[in-house]
Amino acid sequence: MKAVAYTSTGPSSVLALEERDEPHAGVGEVRVRIHVSGVNPTDWKSRRGGGAAALPRPQVPNQDGSGVVDEIGPGVTAFAPGDRVWVWDAAYQRPNGTAQELVVLPVRQVVALPDTADFDLGASLGIPALTAHRTLTTHELGPRELTPGSLSGRTVLVAGGAGAVGHAAIQLAVWAGATVVSTVSSPAKARLAEAAGAHHVVDYRDTDAAEAIGALAPRGIDIIVEVNPGANAELDVRVAAADATIAIYADSPAALAVPVRPSMTKNLRYQFVLTYTTPAEAKDAAVRAVTAAVADGALPVGAAHGLPITRFPLSETAAAHDAVENGLVGKALIDLP
Numbered sequence: 184m185k186a187v188a189y190t191s192t193g194p195s196s197v198l199a200l201e202e203r204d205e206p207h208a209g210v211g212e213v214r215v216r217i218h219v220s221g222v223n224p225t226d227w228k229s230r231r232g233g234g235a236a237a238l239p240r241p242q243v244p245n246q247d248g249s250g251v252v253d254e255i256g257p258g259v260t261a262f263a264p265g266d267r268v269w270v271w272d273a274a275y276q277r278p279n280g281t282a283q284e285l286v287v288l289p290v291r292q293v294v295a296l297p298d299t300a301d302f303d304l305g306a307s308l309g310i311p312a313l314t315a316h317r318t319l320t321t322h323e324l325g326p327r328e329l330t331p332g333s334l335s336g337r338t339v340l341v342a343g344g345a346g347a348v349g350h351a352a353i354q355l356a357v358w359a360g361a362t363v364v365s366t367v368s369s370p371a372k373a374r375l376a377e378a379a380g381a382h383h384v385v386d387y388r389d390t391d392a393a394e395a396i397g398a399l400a401p402r403g404i405d406i407i408v409e410v411n412p413g414a415n416a417e418l419d420v421r422v423a424a425a426d427a428t429i430a431i432y433a434d435s436p437a438a439l440a441v442p443v444r445p446s447m448t449k450n451l452r453y454q455f456v457l458t459y460t461t462p463a464e465a466k467d468a469a470v471r472a473v474t475a476a477v478a479d480g481a482l483p484v485g486a487a488h489g490l491p492i493t494r495f496p497l498s499e500t501a502a503a504h505d506a507v508e509n510g511l512v513g514k515a516l517i518d519l520p
Contacts, residue, residue: 185203185520186243192232200497213252216251220519221246221307221308227505245280247308310458317456321456325428358481371512405427423449484514491513
């Protein structure tokens with residue numbers, strides 16, 4: 184089978200297309216024939232590492248993907264060959280991500296994909312949607328699992344609504360009944376956030392964002408989904424409602440200056456989010472909620488829905504990684520042979 188792998192961390196040039204023996208499903212495992220592999224920032228960051236360093240074994244990149252069940256191992260009853268599925272965290276602490284024709288995963292990391300959802304959508308879930316769900320369910324008084332109406336009466340601010348996580352956060356929050364405000368940096372990105380379903384969009388380069396958000400949400404924002412905490416720390420505290428949660432899923436800057444007294448006055452909660460290490464019950468809740476939202480048609484992708492797709496063949500996985508690293512707007516997807 185064809186696979187892309189790297190044997191040392193570094194630039195995208197370490198990625199190489201190769202032929203591998205086919206893996207087989209063991210006890211409690213499912214083998215999936217990948218049709219589409221999704222690329223996220225975490226994929227190129229893991230591949231680049233902290234510099235050139237040899238790996239103990241070759242690594243196939245990419246956490247997300249979709250395809251068809253190809254083989255089931257002993258004890259697996261939830262799936263049968265031919266079932267359409269999406270997968271999550273394929274390469275986390277494992278050497279075999281989705282940039283290959285066949286991947287074997289524990290059954291827990293394989294999720295049924297409805298016939299109404301295409302493989303592009305399946306490969307775009309994973310990291311973005313599960314991260315978004317976690318950011319929206321960390322409010323002290325809010326739900327731990329999103330359902331239609333579970334955020335009714337809440338106002339959500341999504342920073343960077345044109346990004347993949349921001350896109351999923353907008354869609355999930357709207358599905359759950361929240362009023363959604365999104366901040367963006369250009370008219371083009373404003374159109375994407377609107378297409379995703381945001382009720383209000385604020386171009387922070389064209390207006391006083393705090394004033395604009397305050398006018399849209401005079402009671403304040405209940406949940407802030409934050410991608411740029413360093414730049415937005417003051418803004419977030421200004422627009423937050425009392426007892427709000429600021430959920431941070433980006434790792435830049437390395438250190439964050441928190442406005443302490445204003446945060447104390449409003450009893451704000453800062454929640455840092457890394458989907459890989461969220462508690463198992465929170466991850467399972469996210470998978471269930473995302474599955475329900477997909478079944479309801481609430482998480483569409485593509486330019487018409489605010490997440491343009493750029494396609495690459497497996498042989499150009501390096502180019503896909505470079506595109507994401509260089510700030511591609513939308514989603515990079517890799518088509519498998």
